Amino acid sequence: MTRTLKALFCTLTLTACCMTLAPTAFSAPAVSSDPPALPPAVPVPPKAGKNALAAMPARNRPAPRLTNRRALLSRKAMGFRGARYRFGAASSRATDCSGLTMQLYRSIGIKLPHSSRGQYGYGKSVSKGNLLPGDLVFFSRGRGISHVGMYIGNGKMIHAANPRRGVRIDSISGSRSMRYVGARRLLPEGAAPPQITQDVVAQAENPAEVIAAMNGTARVLD
Numbered sequence: 001m002t003r004t005l006k007a008l009f010c011t012l013t014l015t016a017c018c019m020t021l022a023p024t025a026f027s028a029p030a031v032s033s034d035p036p037a038l039p040p041a042v043p044v045p046p047k048a049g050k051n052a053l054a055a056m057p058a059r060n061r062p063a064p065r066l067t068n069r070r071a072l073l074s075r076k077a078m079g080f081r082g083a084r085y086r087f088g089a090a091s092s093r094a095t096d097c098s099g100l101t102m103q104l105y106r107s108i109g110i111k112l113p114h115s116s117r118g119q120y121g122y123g124k125s126v127s128k129g130n131l132l133p134g135d136l137v138f139f140s141r142g143r144g145i146s147h148v149g150m151y152i153g154n155g156k157m158i159h160a161a162n163p164r165r166g167v168r169i170d171s172i173s174g175s176r177s178m179r180y181v182g183a184r185r186l187l188p189e190g191a192a193p194p195q196i197t198q199d200v201v202a203q204a205e206n207p208a209e210v211i212a213a214m215n216g217t218a219r220v221l222d
Helices: 002-021 051-055 066-078 097-106 198-203 207-214
Strands: 124-126 136-140 147-153 156-160 167-171 179-185
Touching (some): 066 097, 066 147, 097 147
Antiparallel strands (some): 124 179, 136 179, 147 156, 156 167
């Protein structure tokens, strides 16, 4: 009886020791049914260089420089110099006064009517002493607006004068038969560009005459 009790006591003691020494680190981890979280997205900086502007949304692109638009008008205008005057026409070979200014502004995306009186209603008034290249200057040969040209700087304008003289550069001072009335500005104000650049002069039929006229050393460009 004593031997049996000793054996039972040893068995219970051994079982208790095994349960005490059993490791808990091998317990199975809890398994989650949710997918693993993704790392936060890292913003990619825009590409530098000339491709950055093309990748930018149109609404965020900077507006074109005003000086470039005025310079473009001056370059375009010199291409018409020497064209014939023809009433009602509006082409590179023949044009009337409002047809010339209409074509020039159309080249930068601004639509004007084929009428000097109609064009006088566009833009805002600007004084004679504050003219910038690209401003429209208006004249009268009697009652009302009857003539328009485009100011190019240094008191000069390019205009389709008449059937005898065609498209040419003249002073904005007017004459006995053509009185200066006023000017209109269709482009917002900005720094005036170089009034006549070398590439503009290079497009003229007689560069020496252009330079002389812009410097005030010649009466007109005949």
